[in-house]
Amino acid sequence: QVQLVESGGGLVQPGGSLRLSCAASGSIFGIYSKGWYRQAPGNQRELVAAITSDGSTNYSDFVKGRFTITRDNAKNTVYLQMNSLKPEDTALYYCNYKRLWPKSDYWGQGTQVTVSS
Numbered sequence: 001q002v003q004l005v006e007s008g009g010g011l012v013q014p015g016g017s018l019r020l021s022c023a024a025s026g027s028i029f030g031i032y033s034k035g036w037y038r039q040a041p042g043n044q045r046e047l048v049a050a051i052t053s054d055g056s057t058n059y060s061d062f063v064k065g066r067f068t069i070t071r072d073n074a075k076n077t078v079y080l081q082m083n084s085l086k087p088e089d090t091a092l093y094y095c096n097y098k099r100l101w102p103k104s105d106y107w108g109q110g111t112q113v114t115v116s117s
Contacts, residue, residue, distance in 0.1 A: 002025070004024055005025075006021065006108040008111060009111030010112075012085055013116070014085060014087060014116075017084075018085065020080040021077055030099045030100060031099055034052075035049060035095075038091035039110075040090060040092075046060065048060055048063055049063060051069050066085075067082050068080070088115075090113060095108040
Protein backbone atom coordinates (compact mmCIF):
# COMPACT_ATOMS: atom_id res chain seq x y z
CA GLN A 1 0.00 0.00 0.00
CA VAL A 2 0.97 3.59 -0.62
CA GLN A 3 -0.17 6.52 1.47
CA LEU A 4 -0.24 9.96 -0.13
CA VAL A 5 -0.67 13.22 1.73
CA GLU A 6 -1.15 16.47 -0.16
CA SER A 7 -0.52 19.94 1.19
CA GLY A 8 -0.12 23.49 -0.06
CA GLY A 9 -3.61 24.34 -1.20
CA GLY A 10 -5.39 27.52 -0.26
CA LEU A 11 -7.01 30.72 -1.44
CA VAL A 12 -5.11 32.82 -3.95
CA GLN A 13 -5.95 35.77 -6.15
CA PRO A 14 -6.04 35.45 -9.93
CA GLY A 15 -2.52 35.64 -11.30
CA GLY A 16 -1.05 34.29 -8.10
CA SER A 17 0.96 31.15 -7.41
CA LEU A 18 0.80 28.10 -5.20
CA ARG A 19 2.99 25.05 -4.78
CA LEU A 20 1.36 21.76 -3.94
CA SER A 21 3.27 18.93 -2.31
CA CYS A 22 2.51 15.23 -2.13
CA ALA A 23 4.42 13.15 0.36
CA ALA A 24 4.38 9.39 -0.14
CA SER A 25 4.97 6.62 2.34
CA GLY A 26 4.60 2.87 2.36
CA SER A 27 5.56 0.49 -0.42
CA ILE A 28 6.47 2.77 -3.31
CA PHE A 29 8.47 0.14 -5.20
CA GLY A 30 7.34 -0.20 -8.79
CA ILE A 31 5.61 3.16 -9.01
CA TYR A 32 5.94 4.28 -12.65
CA SER A 33 3.84 7.43 -12.67
CA LYS A 34 3.22 10.21 -10.20
CA GLY A 35 0.68 12.83 -11.01
CA TRP A 36 -1.83 15.46 -10.09
CA TYR A 37 -5.51 15.42 -10.93
CA ARG A 38 -8.22 17.87 -10.10
CA GLN A 39 -11.98 17.86 -9.72
CA ALA A 40 -14.25 20.85 -9.64
CA PRO A 41 -17.85 20.60 -8.40
CA GLY A 42 -20.04 19.00 -11.04
CA ASN A 43 -17.06 17.97 -13.15
CA GLN A 44 -15.19 14.74 -13.63
CA ARG A 45 -11.73 14.27 -12.21
CA GLU A 46 -9.17 15.26 -14.82
CA LEU A 47 -5.44 14.89 -15.27
CA VAL A 48 -3.40 18.03 -14.61
CA ALA A 49 0.17 16.77 -14.92
CA ALA A 50 2.18 13.60 -14.48
CA ILE A 51 5.81 12.57 -14.32
CA THR A 52 7.03 9.08 -15.06
CA SER A 53 9.89 7.09 -13.59
CA ASP A 54 12.21 8.14 -16.43
CA GLY A 55 11.45 11.81 -15.81
CA SER A 56 9.12 12.37 -18.72
CA THR A 57 6.34 14.84 -18.04
CA ASN A 58 2.85 15.21 -19.43
CA TYR A 59 0.62 18.25 -19.03
CA SER A 60 -2.96 18.89 -19.93
CA ASP A 61 -3.38 21.70 -22.41
CA PHE A 62 -5.12 23.94 -19.94
CA VAL A 63 -2.02 24.16 -17.70
CA LYS A 64 0.82 24.08 -20.20
CA GLY A 65 3.19 26.95 -19.63
CA ARG A 66 1.71 27.73 -16.22
CA PHE A 67 2.17 24.61 -14.09
CA THR A 68 5.30 22.54 -13.50
CA ILE A 69 5.51 19.09 -11.98
CA THR A 70 8.71 18.00 -10.27
CA ARG A 71 9.77 15.27 -7.90
CA ASP A 72 12.30 14.71 -5.16
CA ASN A 73 12.95 10.98 -5.00
CA ALA A 74 15.03 11.29 -1.85
CA LYS A 75 12.06 12.80 -0.04
CA ASN A 76 9.44 10.66 -1.79
CA THR A 77 7.65 13.86 -2.69
CA VAL A 78 6.15 15.23 -5.87
CA TYR A 79 5.37 18.89 -6.36
CA LEU A 80 3.10 20.96 -8.54
CA GLN A 81 4.15 24.57 -9.01
CA MET A 82 1.16 26.55 -10.19
CA ASN A 83 1.67 30.02 -11.62
CA SER A 84 -0.66 32.51 -13.30
CA LEU A 85 -3.62 30.91 -11.59
CA LYS A 86 -7.09 31.50 -13.00
CA PRO A 87 -10.52 31.22 -11.36
CA GLU A 88 -11.18 28.15 -13.52
CA ASP A 89 -8.26 26.41 -11.78
CA THR A 90 -10.40 26.26 -8.65
CA ALA A 91 -10.79 22.59 -7.71
CA LEU A 92 -9.84 19.86 -5.31
CA TYR A 93 -6.39 18.68 -6.33
CA TYR A 94 -5.46 15.05 -5.85
CA CYS A 95 -2.10 13.33 -5.90
CA ASN A 96 -1.99 10.01 -7.77
CA TYR A 97 0.58 7.22 -7.93
CA LYS A 98 0.32 4.37 -10.40
CA ARG A 99 1.93 0.97 -10.03
CA LEU A 100 2.38 -1.23 -13.09
CA TRP A 101 2.34 -4.61 -11.34
CA PRO A 102 0.13 -5.39 -9.66
CA LYS A 103 -1.82 -2.68 -11.45
CA SER A 104 -2.78 -0.17 -8.79
CA ASP A 105 -3.91 3.42 -8.39
CA TYR A 106 -3.29 5.29 -5.18
CA TRP A 107 -4.92 8.59 -4.27
CA GLY A 108 -4.44 11.21 -1.63
CA GLN A 109 -7.28 12.91 0.21
CA GLY A 110 -7.04 16.06 -1.89
CA THR A 111 -6.15 19.66 -1.20
CA GLN A 112 -8.44 22.55 -2.09
CA VAL A 113 -7.25 25.29 -4.40
CA THR A 114 -9.47 28.34 -4.71
CA VAL A 115 -8.63 31.17 -7.09
CA SER A 116 -10.74 34.22 -6.39
CA SER A 117 -10.44 37.94 -5.90
